[in-house]
Amino acid sequence: MKLLIIRPSALGDTLMLMPSIAQLRGSTKIVLVGRSPGVDIVSPYVNRVIDYEGSGWHRLFLEHPGVDPALLLPQADCAVAFLSDPDGIVKKNFKTALPKISLHFFPPFPPGEANLHAAFYLAQCLKLAGMPLDPDKCLAEADQGALLKGGGQAIQKERIVFHPGSGGKGKNHPPEFWLELIGELTSHFPSPSFSKSIILLGPAEEQLLPFFTKEVGGEGAEIFFAPELEQLQSILNQAPLYVGHDSGITHLAAMLGTPTIALFRMSTVHQWRPLGPAVKVIQSEETSPGLIVKTLEEINSLVSWS
CATH class of the missing domain: 3.40.50.2000 (Glycogen Phosphorylase B;)
Structure with a gap:
């Protein structure tokens, strides 16, 4: 056939x-x-x-x-x-x-x-x-189980990946939320090897590049803007944790088997939840301190840092 x-x-x-x-x-x-x-x-x-x-x-x-x-x-x-x-x-x-x-x-x-x-x-x-x-x-x-296999050479193991955007603005929490989340997350790890993270930005997030470059570039995070596909898959495949909105990259991370936290604002969870062996979806239209707390709790239940 x-x-x-x-x-x-x-x-x-x-x-x-x-x-x-x-x-x-x-x-x-x-x-x-x-x-x-x-x-x-x-x-x-x-x-x-x-x-x-x-x-x-x-x-x-x-x-x-x-x-x-x-x-x-x-x-x-x-x-x-x-x-x-x-x-x-x-x-x-x-x-x-x-x-x-x-x-x-x-x-x-x-x-x-x-x-x-x-x-x-x-x-x-x-x-x-x-x-x-x-x-x-x-x-x-x-x-x-993971439906996709990663490719390429590792960028650096044990670096959390954040993708603070998507193709729809209504699906996104503001960059200030992500800045606070990155700070909270990277300051509470038992291992110093997790102290630096990766921020992925695609063409849809180009306007966020100056903000994150100013706030965390070179210190708390390394920023990858529109990486090539092989490099993107390698980054996601090697990450101990990925955090993003409802986006194609989030679905890719989940199907690669990377532990994935998906933050849904306007999307319908039952229709678009990411598929993978280690996925947690948090739905909240509001951006609040409580969402930071909830995200940290779900991360701790999803990932073993030992």
């Missing part, structure tokens, strides 16, 4: 496919069409990845593609597309290009009122398309 999955989405949304991919590996040849960096991380676990942004895929959304749609599509027995296609144009172009394929379209995300985790929803959709999947088992196995 050769399966074509089309899911052009952000990092965290792409990683929600990993529980299904892990269960299908060995029995199904998988071609994944998506966006970087998600497809780059998933690449070792599928047979082929295709960059949705650089392969002419946008033509499938045109009433008149201008080229034979078959030129864009790899051959497969079954195609599952997680796309918004209200006018049916993409489906029409697919059927024209691959008339014999078993074609299934689903919304990119579960309905807001549905009490479904995003990864469970994707597995459920793939099962409806005929794939040999058990969605409950997919989710359970994702919580029991």
